[in-house]
Amino acid sequence: MTVVDRIVDGRIIDGPGGYTGVEADEQWAAEVRRLASARNATILAHNYQVPAIQDVADHVGDSLALSRIAAAAPESTIVFCGVHFMAETAKILSPDKTVLIPDARAGCSLADSITADELAAWRDEHPGAVVVSYVNTTAAVKALTDICCTSSNAVDVVNSIPADREVLFCPDQFLGAHVRRMTGRDNMHIWAGECHVHAGINGEELSEKVRSHPDAELYVHPECGCATSALYLAGEGAVPADRVKILSTGGMLEAAKSSRATQVLVATEIGMLHQLRRAAPGIDFEAVNDRASCRFMKMITPAALLRCLIEGADEVDVDVETARRARASVARMIEIGRPGGGE
Numbered sequence: 132m133t134v135v136d137r138i139v140d141g142r143i144i145d146g147p148g149g150y151t152g153v154e155a156d157e158q159w160a161a162e163v164r165r166l167a168s169a170r171n172a173t174i175l176a177h178n179y180q181v182p183a184i185q186d187v188a189d190h191v192g193d194s195l196a197l198s199r200i201a202a203a204a205p206e207s208t209i210v211f212c213g214v215h216f217m218a219e220t221a222k223i224l225s226p227d228k229t230v231l232i233p234d235a236r237a238g239c240s241l242a243d244s245i246t247a248d249e250l251a252a253w254r255d256e257h258p259g260a261v262v263v264s265y266v267n268t269t270a271a272v273k274a275l276t277d278i279c280c281t282s283s284n285a286v287d288v289v290n291s292i293p294a295d296r297e298v299l300f301c302p303d304q305f306l307g308a309h310v311r312r313m314t315g316r317d318n319m320h321i322w323a324g325e326c327h328v329h330a331g332i333n334g335e336e337l338s339e340k341v342r343s344h345p346d347a348e349l350y351v352h353p354e355c356g357c358a359t360s361a362l363y364l365a366g367e368g369a370v371p372a373d374r375v376k377i378l379s380t381g382g383m384l385e386a387a388k389s390s391r392a393t394q395v396l397v398a399t400e401i402g403m404l405h406q407l408r409r410a411a412p413g414i415d416f417e418a419v420n421d422r423a424s425c426r427f428m429k430m431i432t433p434a435a436l437l438r439c440l441i442e443g444a445d446e447v448d449v450d451v452e453t454a455r456r457a458r459a460s461v462a463r464m465i466e467i468g469r470p471g472g473g474e
């Protein structure tokens with residue numbers, strides 16, 4: 132019996148945590164590859180996906196890098212193994228392609244911190260203000276945004292706005308606090324949003340981990356919602372600055388390949404450890420918090436990917452006008468500073 136036969140046979144289970152019932156074995160991987168090719172699809176996997184999904188994908192990376200790969204890909208269908216706003220961003224940048232996500236319920240607590248209606252009401256309270264949104268936002272919020280930003284270029288984006296204009300910064304309060312400190316700007320209002328994962332990477336735990344691993348380097352991923360609290364703490368001096376490396380995903384992988392460190396502490400979602408261990412097998416990588424796992428990312432299960440390829444679902448769509456306006460705010464982001472790669 133093939134894997135597809137088993138699914139047709141009703142073995143796939145749809146539960147609150149996602150689709151289950153399929154083992155990520157060699158037969159599964161071969162079936163995924165065969166179905167992707169039959170659909171003329173390329174499979175993109177975010178760094179925080181489970182290892183089996185990363186290993187079967189055509190490309191692994193951060194959200195913006197993957198969206199750019201999606202736009203340039205010759206295939207007509209993009210299967211985006213990540214959370215929903217990321218698949219939406221891919222659709223915004225590749226409006227003519229079919230974009231699928233293996234489970235559309237894979238949301239993001241940070242992106243869900245602010246709705247388009249809430250942003251519209253906030254803007255009405257501050258006429259003339261410039262809206263800056265982190266890339267972890269829905270297409271509808273991006274469409275109401277003047278300039279999107281990543282953590283890498285958030286300071287440059289805010290500095291590019293005339294000093295006398297008010298700034299509305301959303302949705303991440305930790306990134307917002309970091310930007311306000313770096314720019315010294317007092318006319319910047321910050322939305323009180325956060326990612327549920329970064330709540331687990333607190334200052335006490337971070338400081339304790341650094342104290343108990345005196346020779347280890349600390350990698351903090353700035354483009355990750357779950358690491359913005361660590362970024363803030365590092366800037367506050369909670370950990371010694373010479374041991375902290377604020378790195379994008381690509382930068383983290385490059386640093387690991389050339390590092391002489393024997394141990395590296397990683398303050399980000401734990402899925403990143405898989406790529407780091409592959410890049411530098413001689414280094415002992417340890418999560419600052421091994422519970423820092425995004426349950427939404429982990430909804431993209433082997434069963435969900437297979438179902439997606441068999442059924443051509445779940446398709447992600449963004450209406451033409453929302454996509455046009457969202458694309459403009461993303462384009463402005465790409466023009467300013469060093470945007471890095473998104474989460």
Ligand code: SF4
Pocket residue numbers: 214238239240241242267326327328329355356357400425426427428474
């Ligand atoms: S780790 Fe946090 S910011 Fe990233 S996708 Fe998950 S909920 Fe969103």
